[in-house]
Amino acid sequence: MQIYQQGDYRLVLEPALCKGCNLCVHSCPTGILHLNARGKISTTQEAVAEKCIFCRICEMRCPDFAIWVVKPIHSEVHHASAATGSGK
């Protein structure tokens, strides 16, 4: 099991359950997922840190329950920090 942690947010991949159908790779809006040399789901810590928006689409698409997205229920702190600033 691979866990990519970003603060309270986690993207969890379970390659053992993955059959390499590519659905998540195609549906990820930020394009951070790929299949590794063995044809199993994979990503990188940097990609998750920089790009993952934790939208859960990969989790919803995965037919084999190989992906979990774990988010805090009230994520005000992170949302607030994402949107403050003056036109950045």
Add this chain to the structure above:
Amino acid sequence: MEHLTGTIEAEERLFAEIHPPLNDSEAYLESTRCLECGGPNAPAPCTVACPTHINIPKFIREIREGDPLQAARTIFEANVLGGTCARVCPVEVLCEGACVLTKEGRRAVRIGRLQRYATDWALERHQSVLPHAPTTCYKERIAIIGAGPAGLACAAELALLGYRVVVYEARPLPGGLVVYGIAPYKQVIDPLPLEVEQLRQMGVEFHFGVSVGRDIPLKQLEQEYEAIFLGIGLGRDQSVEVEGEELEGVYESLEFIERIKLGDWRTVQQTLGESVVVIGGGNTAIDVAREAIRLGVKDVTVIYRRTEKDMPAYAHEYQAARREGVRFLWQTAPKRCIGTKRVQAVECIYLKMTQPEAGRRSPLEEVPGTEFILKADAVIKAIGQQKRTDFLSQIEGLELERGLVKVDEWFHTTAAKYFAAGDCVNGGDTVVRAVGEGRRAAHGIHRYFGRMANGE
């Protein structure tokens, strides 16, 4: 036309909003569709796409949790004209266009209408949605010239930072083009007066009907204030420069919209007759064409110099206009307006594109012998607004670039005391962009006084 003249039905049709408000259950259902994107480092795509960076997933969650007041606060915190923007934003190309659901082949969350639901909820109940200005007050005073979206946003942000702000507006009403130039099917005037009321409560002082340069000299402002913000927008409609432009029945687009919004739309309706020709291919041209249809005109034709794909208007607005029955003539230019006292027709000519120079739009050339007459009971010119170089040239040291004010990344102009944002800088864009720029300019002024804004 008979079935429309002077009836309540006609008024309803003219001012009927394209996107009526959502009710409580519709808003709830729509809010449940949001995936609440946004990680610690990568904000949600909708928030990134919004020029004012409203925290959209947060306010949608607050609606879902049954707290529209808090949702409104989240919106107004980022955008003091949140209610106005909910109505007039081209959401199809901003937040809703970025929604990840569209990448799944599904309809985007109706962010604009949810925003309207929350802001209306709060404003209609006269709830305070903006934080009060801090009690500590800096000694600097700042003058804002122009109470359009950029000026109002800058004023609000400066008041929140603790400055004393005075807004000078030549017109009797605040809002700039929101009031005078936005088609009534998008927004008549509400909720702008309520939004401005919030600014007043924050301590912003307003002087309406005061034209800087005419009623109060610029020099006096320069002496009295430590910084001046220019949110003066653009001027009147550009002239088409054809013969017969002065005939009766030839309107300027802004004058046309202002008259149907604030004046007597019935007299305007009577002058339109059965066929209207609109000159131009921008969003204003589309707006006035759609307005003319709503006023009961049977035959509305838009003529544009270039082709369909060169048109600067948004694709979704153009498609909607076509569905409503607006006719478009491409590569067509007006040659003269024909008529004795009133305009009766427009003589047009076809144009062809010639070989462009590298990186430029191809020059146009008239095709001889293709002149034709287009019947027109009224003509509306909508080819853009004039630059306000007359006013701007009075300011010492202010550099212009093609008639627009040159600014740095903090919207500081080349003249020491002056900041500028909105249409007079960007050449004419959305309300929400002006709000975003005005807000950033406020932080620029804060920095100019040697203070750093939070989180910068």
